Amino acid sequence: MNRLEQLRSQLVGEGLDALLVSGCENLNYLSGFTGSAGFLLISPTRAILATDFRYIEQAKVQAPLFEVTEVRGEPHQWLPGLVAKVGSDALGFEARDITVAAYRKIEAALVREEVGLKLVPTEGLVEPLRAVKEYEEVKLITNAAALADAALAHARKIVRPGMTETALAWEIEKCLREGGSSVPPFDLIVASGPNGALPHARPSERTLSNGEPVVIDIGARVGGYASDLTRTLCMGEPDGRFRELYDLVLNAQLVALSGIRSGMTGEQADSLARGIIQDAGYGHAFGHGLGHGVGLATHEDPRLGPGASQELQTDMVFTVEPGVYIPGWGGIRIEDMALLTASGPRPLTHCPK
Amino acid sequence: MNRLEQLRSQLVGEGLDALLVSGCENLNYLSGFTGSAGFLLISPTRAILATDFRYIEQAKVQAPLFEVTEVRGEPHQWLPGLVAKVGSDALGFEARDITVAAYRKIEAALVREEVGLKLVPTEGLVEPLRAVKEYEEVKLITNAAALADAALAHARKIVRPGMTETALAWEIEKCLREGGSSVPPFDLIVASGPNGALPHARPSERTLSNGEPVVIDIGARVGGYASDLTRTLCMGEPDGRFRELYDLVLNAQLVALSGIRSGMTGEQADSLARGIIQDAGYGHAFGHGLGHGVGLATHEDPRLGPGASQELQTDMVFTVEPGVYIPGWGGIRIEDMALLTASGPRPLTHCPK
Numbered sequence: 065m066n067r068l069e070q071l072r073s074q075l076v077g078e079g080l081d082a083l084l085v086s087g088c089e090n091l092n093y094l095s096g097f098t099g100s101a102g103f104l105l106i107s108p109t110r111a112i113l114a115t116d117f118r119y120i121e122q123a124k125v126q127a128p129l130f131e132v133t134e135v136r137g138e139p140h141q142w143l144p145g146l147v148a149k150v151g152s153d154a155l156g157f158e159a160r161d162i163t164v165a166a167y168r169k170i171e172a173a174l175v176r177e178e179v180g181l182k183l184v185p186t187e188g189l190v191e192p193l194r195a196v197k198e199y200e201e202v203k204l205i206t207n208a209a210a211l212a213d214a215a216l217a218h219a220r221k222i223v224r225p226g227m228t229e230t231a232l233a234w235e236i237e238k239c240l241r242e243g244g245s246s247v248p249p250f251d252l253i254v255a256s257g258p259n260g261a262l263p264h265a266r267p268s269e270r271t272l273s274n275g276e277p278v279v280i281d282i283g284a285r286v287g288g289y290a291s292d293l294t295r296t297l298c299m300g301e302p303d304g305r306f307r308e309l310y311d312l313v314l315n316a317q318l319v320a321l322s323g324i325r326s327g328m329t330g331e332q333a334d335s336l337a338r339g340i341i342q343d344a345g346y347g348h349a350f351g352h353g354l355g356h357g358v359g360l361a362t363h364e365d366p367r368l369g370p371g372a373s374q375e376l377q378t379d380m381v382f383t384v385e386p387g388v389y390i391p392g393w394g395g396i397r398i399e400d401m402a403l404l405t406a407s408g409p410r411p412l413t414h415c416p417k
Numbered sequence: 418m419n420r421l422e423q424l425r426s427q428l429v430g431e432g433l434d435a436l437l438v439s440g441c442e443n444l445n446y447l448s449g450f451t452g453s454a455g456f457l458l459i460s461p462t463r464a465i466l467a468t469d470f471r472y473i474e475q476a477k478v479q480a481p482l483f484e485v486t487e488v489r490g491e492p493h494q495w496l497p498g499l500v501a502k503v504g505s506d507a508l509g510f511e512a513r514d515i516t517v518a519a520y521r522k523i524e525a526a527l528v529r530e531e532v533g534l535k536l537v538p539t540e541g542l543v544e545p546l547r548a549v550k551e552y553e554e555v556k557l558i559t560n561a562a563a564l565a566d567a568a569l570a571h572a573r574k575i576v577r578p579g580m581t582e583t584a585l586a587w588e589i590e591k592c593l594r595e596g597g598s599s600v601p602p603f604d605l606i607v608a609s610g611p612n613g614a615l616p617h618a619r620p621s622e623r624t625l626s627n628g629e630p631v632v633i634d635i636g637a638r639v640g641g642y643a644s645d646l647t648r649t650l651c652m653g654e655p656d657g658r659f660r661e662l663y664d665l666v667l668n669a670q671l672v673a674l675s676g677i678r679s680g681m682t683g684e685q686a687d688s689l690a691r692g693i694i695q696d697a698g699y700g701h702a703f704g705h706g707l708g709h710g711v712g713l714a715t716h717e718d719p720r721l722g723p724g725a726s727q728e729l730q731t732d733m734v735f736t737v738e739p740g741v742y743i744p745g746w747g748g749i750r751i752e753d754m755a756l757l758t759a760s761g762p763r764p765l766t767h768c769p770k
Contacts, residue, residue, distance in 0.1 A: 100617065117704060118615055118616055118617050119617075121615075122615075157517075159516060159517040159518035159521065160516050160517075160518040160519075161516060162516060162517050163512060163513050163514060163515060163516055163517070164510075164512040164513075164515050164516070164517060164520050164538050165512035165513040165538065165540055166513075167517050168512065168538065185517050185518065185521065187518055234594060234595075237594075238591070241587060241590075242587075247604060251600060262471055262472075262474075262475075263471055264452075264453065264471050264472075351470060351471075
């Protein structure tokens with residue numbers, strides 16, 4: 065069953081006779097269209113891609129399963145007319161993407177044009193489909209993962225004391241881009257010493273020194289699909305704390321990578337690693353979830369973390385990235401991407417740890 | 418009057434006793450905070466910056482005029498409590514930024530916790546303040562403009578037939594980044610021959626040839642502020658059409674650059690250039706507005722184009738970028754950034770045309 069049919073099979077259960085898709089990764093996933101402006105209107109029998117004059121030709125090529133229609137202006141200006149063509153009475157829309165301002169304008173236009181349409185907010189209709197990867201998607205993710213591996217190997221080779229975080233991040237980015245990545249899916253992280261205690265630090269002008277942890281969190285993008293990889297390096301002689309925490313985080317990661325199985329919830333997967341870190345007395349220092357799905361978005365379903373009730377399934381791709389962060393000292397994070405198979409996670413990144 | 422006081426002076430007129438600011442450029446503009454997750458709660462007497470554990474230290478340093486408070490989870494989980502502290506009855510929120518999903522959760526939490534608070538959608542309270550630049554902002558934009566000038570000069574030097582669009586775009590990006598730009602504010606455009614007919618083309622593997630137009634649209638970012646610059650090159654001998662359209666677009670741009678004055682509307686400014694292009698019979702081929710404000714966002718107020726009623730004011734910074742696009746042949750666009758002074762626009766980009 066193709067992506068469109070999978071989505072359609074859900075509409076009835078939601079009491080919808082059509083869905084407006086506006087989230088850009090969802091739109092890309094369902095239609096193939098990669099332009100930056102467009103909407104899908106999907107009913108049981110129609111599949112329409114609405115975009116403006118800039119993207120009409122591109123849309124026709126990329127989205128052969130869709131009727132491409134040219135629109136002008138914002139959705140409230142053309143949606144009532146388009147919905148009338150499709151004949152919907154209860155139109156779902158993506159509530160996590162449509163802003164209150166856009167919604168109010170659409171609502172007002174429907175009233176003005178006397179269209180008796182019920183707008184129904186929806187969440188998470190397309191995202192669960194995206195979480196389970198097809199063969200071609202895994203291939204692109206694998207390519208993106210290989211570029212990240214190569215860039216991290218390059219970083220290891222050129223890193224030296226006295227280099228700034230931004231200089232190293234830029235060398236890594238050049239390696240990714242010249243290896244074939246499009247613009248990386250997130251701002252690369254090089255966080256040395258105390259900066260590594262902030263999970264989302266930005267590279268700064270701080271210079272790298274011997275003996276301190278350097279967290280390097282990078283990703284490539286190939287054919288729209290992202291990769292995400294973290295290693296924590298130490299130049300020169302690591303101190304006792306580095307050794308202790310590195311071994312702890314690595315052990316937690318390896319246990320999770322070998323223990324995760326389909327049918328577990330995201331919370332159960334997380335607890336495999338969290339239990340080990342908690343037992344060592346560092347539970348408070350592992351302030352984020354164990355991982356997240358990766359695909360067209362860097363962060364997508366499934367979530368692996370406390371409270372994550374979604375069940376992991378075969379063919380999902382996600383990160384496994386426990387971390388420990390000590391304010392004033394730094395952080396240790398080790399992150400790989402894995403494809404969940406019937407026998408457990410199969411790593412897609414292979415960089416030495 | 419500082420930015421915060423300017424905003425506060427508007428709240429009363431809007432019937433609000435507090436405003437929740439969530440749009441990231443607005444948040445940065447008002448507070449100085451550059452983290453990727455945060456909210457401002459601004460009342461006549463309080464100014465609170467709410468962010469999570471990752472950004473607390475950064476927020477305290479960057480936003481000295483704000484009380485920094487640590488929050489966990491999504492707004493619906495902490496907003497009712499925070500609003501109670503501030504004592505608001507009518508809280509404005511940014512309707513162009515808050516999604517329907519987030520809004521519904523906040524609404525439900527207010528009902529659940531029996532908080533008698535009216536949520537009021539607002540649009541465009543902070544954006545008009547951002548449109549008029551202060552001295553320090555102009556300095557950063559000028560630096561970002563100089564980097565774009567330098568990268569375009571570099572492109573002119575290295576461009577040669579047989580190079581792909583992506584290769585040239587990457588050489589330009591390296592020049593920008595190594596010159597001191599952070600991640601560019603938009604994906605750089607190199608669009609050759611027919612690709613140039615699409616105003617938002619992405620660089621492709623198409624190779625550049627003699628005699629065809631090559632549209633190069635680039636920007637740098639310095640201290641958060643963007644620049645935006647376009648030139649259209651032709652290697653070898655331009656054909657008659659290139660000469661005719663280039664001269665037309667250049668003339669339209671120069672007339673606009675010399676004729677725009679504060680007090681004009683964005684539509685009047687646009688018509689200075691559009692009239693010339695229309696008179697030459699190419700009105701249909703100039704499918705976008707004449708320009709847009711540039712600052713923390715690449716596209717911000719003011720808009721210069723048909724229907725733009727906002728008046729241009731001294732100290733606004735905007736682009737002036739007429740273009741003509743011929744399907745199958747290509748495009749000509751010439752774009753400079755200018756600061757509006759009492760005597761008219763003063764260009765901030767200086768690359769030869």
